[in-house]
Amino acid sequence: xxxxxxxxxxxxxxxxxxxxxxxFQLLMTGLQCNCEIAKSLGISLSLxxxxxxVLMGLGLVTSTRDxxxxxxIYFEINPTVLEQFxxxxxxxxxxxxxxxxxxxxxxxxxxxxxxxxx
Amino acid sequence: xxxxxxxxxxxxxxxxxxxxxxxFQLLMTGLQCNCEIAKSLGISLSLxxxxxxVLMGLGLVTSTRDxxxxxxIYFEINPTVLEQFxxxxxxxxxxxxxxxxxxxxxxxxxxxxxxxxx
DNA sequence: AAAATACTTCAATCTATATTCAAGTATTAT
DNA sequence: ATAATACTTGAATATAGATTGAAGTATTTT
Numbered sequence: 001x002x003x004x005x006x007x008x009x010x011x012x013x014x015x016x017x018x019x020x021x022x023x024f025q026l027l028m029t030g031l032q033c034n035c036e037i038a039k040s041l042g043i044s045l046s047l048x049x050x051x052x053x054v055l056m057g058l059g060l061v062t063s064t065r066d067x068x069x070x071x072x073i074y075f076e077i078n079p080t081v082l083e084q085f086x087x088x089x090x091x092x093x094x095x096x097x098x099x100x101x102x103x104x105x106x107x108x109x110x111x112x113x114x115x116x117x118x
Numbered sequence: 119x120x121x122x123x124x125x126x127x128x129x130x131x132x133x134x135x136x137x138x139x140x141x142f143q144l145l146m147t148g149l150q151c152n153c154e155i156a157k158s159l160g161i162s163l164s165l166x167x168x169x170x171x172v173l174m175g176l177g178l179v180t181s182t183r184d185x186x187x188x189x190x191i192y193f194e195i196n197p198t199v200l201e202q203f204x205x206x207x208x209x210x211x212x213x214x215x216x217x218x219x220x221x222x223x224x225x226x227x228x229x230x231x232x233x234x235x236x
Numbered sequence: 237a238a239a240a241t242a243c244t245t246c247a248a249t250c251t252a253t254a255t256t257c258a259a260g261t262a263t264t265a266t
Numbered sequence: 267a268t269a270a271t272a273c274t275t276g277a278a279t280a281t282a283g284a285t286t287g288a289a290g291t292a293t294t295t296t
Contacts, residue, residue, distance in 0.1 A: 009139050016134030017254075021127050028211070033221035034273075047255065049274055069225035071263050071272040079213050086211050093146070093204050095197050103151035107187035107294095135284075152243075165285065167244055189242040189293050225264095 008088040014058050019043060020051050024077075027061060031076040060085065126206040132176050137161060138169050142195075145179060149194040178203065 015021050022041050026032055034048050041048075052075055055061040059081040066072035133139050140159050144150055152166050159166075170193055173179040177199040184190035 005139075005143065009133075012130055012139075013134045015127075016131045019254080021123075021130075025123065025210075028215055030217035030219035031221060033223045035223050036221055044256075045273065046257075046275080050254080053274090065263095066224055069264065069272090072224050073273070074221055074224075077213075077216055079216065082211055082213055086208065089207055089211075090204065092143075093200060093207075095195075095200055097146055098195055098197065099148035101148035103149060103154055103192055105151045105153050106184055106190050106192075137284080162286075163243065164245080164287080168284080171244090183293095187242090187294065191243070 005088070005092055008085070008092050010058055011060065011085045011088070014054055014060060017051075019047065020055065023048070023051055023055070024060075027075060027077045031074050033072065033074050037075070123206070123210050126203070126210050128176055129178065129203045129206070132172055132178060135169075137165065138173065141166070141169055141173070142178075145193060145195045149192050151190065151192050155193070 015024055019041065023037055026037055026040055034045060034052070037043075038045050038048050052061060052063065055075075056063060059078055061075050062078045064074050064076075066074070133142055137159065141155055144155055144158055152163060152170070155161075156163050156166050170179060170181065173193075174181060177196055179193050180196045182192050182194075184192070
């Protein structure tokens with residue numbers, strides 16, 4: 001993480017899991033109740049809860065309690081953070097930063113790499 | 119993976135590892151020799167090789183052998199695939215697909231979720 | 237042809253994190 | 267107050283995949 005891509009990396013890791021990727025896709029269709037998610041994906045409520053903790057911890061998702069009955073919880077994408085993620089990803093993968101360069105090693109460089117094979 | 123985001127998911131997983139993320143960032147600055155990467159990151163050549171196998175398997179990276187001495191290998195980002203990744207990611211995270219919707223459950227829905235807590 | 241160099245592959249181990257399930261907390265209904 | 271409902275938490279287990287190191291392959295040099 002040479003530059004300031006730590007946050008981007010955290011977001012990427014959050015999506016890099018079967019269950020969370022599926023949850024993310026569901027939430028991208030709009031607000032979901034936790035049991036809708038559990039039912040859709042065939043997973044337990046506690047597992048939904050665990051993954052939501054991760055997604056909320058990164059700001060990607062927010063939760064709201066039902067106004068009439070606070071025992072029910074709903075989840076949705078935080079569009080502001082989603083947009084930050086998109087911009088950060090575009091910067092991370094911006095092809096314009098790819099430079100034409102010569103490697104510091106190779107047969108002509110006489111600059112043999114001193115890393116021992118392992 | 120309800121829709122056609124399987125490939126996108128594979129790319130995301132490829133970046134969701136400390137070492138590969140760092141390798142990716144190095145390659146985004148331009149072509150690199152394998153031992154440059156090993157030296158920069160303080161890892162073994164065999165580990166570089168392993169991760170390159172993953173990145174190349176997904177098309178994100180290509181390798182070329184030195185023209186004068188085929189024992190040396192260089193890696194670089196495949197800009198075409200990188201662009202595909204960018205487009206796919208933008209589609210996956212497109213905020214326009216987020217709909218205003220009512221969850222199928224909740225106190226008013228009388229449609230209690232039948233998933234048993236676990 | 238033999239040796240040296242540069243990288244790759246394989247299999248064993250290690251590690252981070254996902255999953256499970258039981259117990260716990262918060263809210264609402266009786 | 268008590269019980270029921272809806273979700274969360276914690277700790278143990280399971281699992282996928284990262285790392286390691288030795289052996290292997292390919293290429294070049296002598």
